[in-house]
Amino acid sequence: MAGQQRVYRERIRSTQSLKKIFRAMELIAASRIGKARERVTAAAPYARAITRAVSAVATHAGVEHPLTTERPEKGRVAVLLVTSDRGMAGAYSASVLREGERRLQLLADEGKEVSLYLTGRRGVSFYSFRNRPVTRSWTGSSDSPTAELAHEIADTLLEAFMAADEEGGVGELHIVYTQFVNMVTQTPRVIRMLPLEVVEGVADPGEEALPLYEFEPSAEVVLDALLPRYVQSRIHSCLLQAAASELAARQRAMHTATENAEELIRTYTRLANQARQSEITQEISEIVSGADALSAS
Template sequence: MAKGMREIKRQVKSTQNMKQITKAMEMVAASKLRRSQEAAQAARPYAEKIQEVVSSIAAGSKGTKNPILVSREIKKTGYLVITSDRGLAGGYNANLLRKWMQTVRERHSSKDEYTVFVVGRKGRDFMKKRDIPVIGEVTGLSDSPIFADIKELASLAVNNYVDGKYDELYIVYNKFHNAISQEPVLNRLLPLDMGEGSVQTVNYEYEPSPEEVLDVLLPKYAETLIFSALLEAKASEFGAKMTAMGNATRNATEMIARYTLMYNRARQASITQEISEIVAGANAQS
């Protein structure tokens, strides 16, 4: 009985240590989540303004031949998949990759029909295990990424589309709703849909010409959309981590209560047995 009580006490201590770790990780994730949300909001005005300018030029330049705006026959598809570098984030990566794999199985019959760019070690390792060719990757991003971190990959993805290496580009990431809700989404990035029906044209003066300005701005706009998705994915990652660590902390609390109850019952049984043995010994001597 003593051995059983010592084991239970050891389990209680171990679970308490685990609870301290998960609680600390939950607080760290909450702090990083707030900073990620602020970063995403700070990048929004630039993205909105460049969209306004690009939409205005595109609406005023009828018949533009820029490949970023022109739809063509789909023979090959590009995917840019944004995952995390580390785990302990619940179903953050698993749900996203499962949705992407389901889409690939439905749309493609062979690996020659699509190509992949990956952000994050989890996505890279997932592709390697399944022998899926990755033509561009970025890993080891900081918790507060900047545009320079993703610029090379974003430029490669856009330029490959312009060069005709694939006919559409999708971006796959976790859309942030709130700290407990992240939705895996697969959005078409290229060709760009400027929504001409709702565009209000502004009378800008361009030098040298609207078409040449559009040729410069369109790739930058596409790269900006990729960076905005990365910032939103980061916020989703920290929201998922905060939720996962919160659940782990609550589970640890329940386990401690259960182990404590088991310890108290074992201790009570031990005391009862000792009393019974004392009484039996006293009766035997009388």
């Protein structure tokens, strides 16, 4: 009984230590989720404005651009998976990896070769463990992505898209990330970024007449400057959405883990008290039995 009681006490102490860790991570995520949501909200007007500008320019330019032209001759496709650097976020990384695997399988069924790009250590470890080739990865700032990181990723992917087929160029770019809906709901999404399919922010001509544009010095120069900025903006928006989703998932997971630790502590405490009561009862029984034996003799 004494040994069993000691085991329960050790489990209580270890669970209390874990509870402190869970609670600290919950508070950290809660303190950062507000700023992450503000960044998502602040980036939304710019994303809408540049999307509408790209829509209008692409509509009135009347020229073909490499970023808007289908390339069926290229059989290689780039896929960017946005995962987290750390765990303890529930099913956040598992959900986006599962969605990414579906898209990879779909592209493979279409006979396309995939060049995989990753952000976050969870995705890197997932594919490294399975010996899957990764073209390039970025780690270290999944929960606080910067504009510089988004520009670096965008420049790398644009370079791969513009490269020739014999140089490893790709004909499409797909992004798998987690969209932040609210603190309870975060949804994995897959979008095709390149070639551009600009559909957001375009008004119905029957409802509102689109403005006429004059391009200076030319429509090609304007598109060369505007379309890469549009890609950078969309990638930055995806990273911000994923960061807010990661923090929300981690806060929720750590809150649940803290509650589970408290329930486990209560269970072990009850078992330890029962073991102690059994030990006391046994000692009293032994004393009474010894006293009866002495009186009988």
